Amino acid sequence: MPGKQPEPGPAKVVASEDSAEESLGGLTPQELQQGQAAALALEDRMALSLQTLVHAEVEQLYEEVRPLGRGRFGRVVLVTHRQKGTSLALKQLPKTSTSLRSFLYEFCVGLSLGPHPAIVAAFGIGIESADSYSFLTEPVLHGDLIAFIQPKVGLTQPAAQRCAAQLASALEHIHAHGLVYRDLKPENVLVCDPACQRFKLADFGHTRPRGTLLRLAGPPIPYTAPELCAPPPLPEGLPIQPALDAWALGVLLFCLLTGYFPWDQPLEDADPFYEDFLVWRASGQAQDRPQPWFGLAPAADALLWGLLDPHPRRRSPVGAVQDYLGQPWRQRDGEASELAAGAGEGGQ
Structure with missing residues (x-):
């Protein structure tokens, strides 16, 4: 994810001077x-x-x-x-x-x-x-996830669910240690076997303790949570939270199911794909579904709406993935290749 990458430490975690949450x-x-x-x-x-x-x-x-x-x-x-x-x-x-x-x-x-x-x-x-x-x-010999995501197709539905479950578990483990991963993308997910049965998260150079102050440097990318695009609540930056990883997980899962990004950047006034998504969320109407979302099943809609809530305090935690495993995430498996011909590309 973009953001200033200063020399890591001592980590500048926002200091508490009173008990009001706003001051933190x-x-x-x-x-x-x-x-x-x-x-x-x-x-x-x-x-x-x-x-x-x-x-x-x-x-x-x-x-x-x-x-x-x-x-x-x-x-x-x-x-x-x-x-x-x-x-x-x-x-x-x-x-x-x-x-x-x-x-x-x-x-x-x-x-x-x-x-x-x-x-x-x-x-x-x-x-x-x-x-x-x-x-x-440990050596992981089959490369990273980017090589397995077929453009405009993604992964098979079983592989996508396995990947989602394993990454969610890894991120929960990181969060339980008081850390925020901050760099979830296919290039940092290693594949253990050609059949995509097992996945491993790698590369912790951007991982920081919860509450470390961060400012966005450079333009946002699809994985950048919208709160990083807004003016920070403190002069030094935004105190980071696990919700940043939940947003990135939602974007990655969308890529696994479709083979493209849902948007280029989460800025309502600059990205029409993101604006369409917000309009759909606000209406709750099936007829307002943006083209990039065609073909996803109700379970995938619900999961992604939770992980991609623009408000970080309302955003689902990464562990919410577990509630949707075993349910269809596409209208029918294999439909992704058909969708590609008609669905617009939200960022790739």
């Missing part, structure tokens, strides 16, 4: 306390990890097998341990674009989440080389 930027005292506890725990883990960094060249310890992925700030490669032969994934971040603190932060967020079946497992090995910082995770 919309957070309750309990929510604020959870975010502050998460920030302090990450600081402690970062200090410990700094003391245990392995200082060595990666090539001395591991043999590179093949690339697994490349992003804006680094690359992920499949490696084998030179002595034990163990296969691992190694994320390598060049020092030219990554500070030690940024590296430690991302490394420690992954460690702090502990084991979860839908989150890439992090191993407690951080490496500092002459030109890079690296850490090790």
